[in-house]
Amino acid sequence: MPQRAQNTPVCRDCDGFATAAITTGTRHRDGSRVTFRVDCHACKGTGNITRAAALARTGR
Template sequence: MPQHTHAPARICGTCDGFPRVAITTGTRNPDGTRTTLTVTCPACRGTGTALTRRVLTMVGR
């Protein structure tokens, strides 16, 4: 049975829809796990979508 999907929102061009990522620092914790930093996309503020901007054009006479 086909699944219904909603119209896709405009994906952020800076993060390509991956607004939060975990980056390893290369160091290890005492228990052996890696130390990570969670970073949020500054352009979309963690939503993954970009706002559409309406462009106004001026029409001359």
């Protein structure tokens, strides 16, 4: 199956996987694990970043 090129730049810190579910090790009464979600600090949970080169263009 062919893959299409991605138009938006992907975050270098999380590689586009901006949110992770982390288990605490404890369980709920029904037996499922207690988890909490953590967002990437660099992209703030979006998975995309703005290109720094486009923002810093100066000169001729």
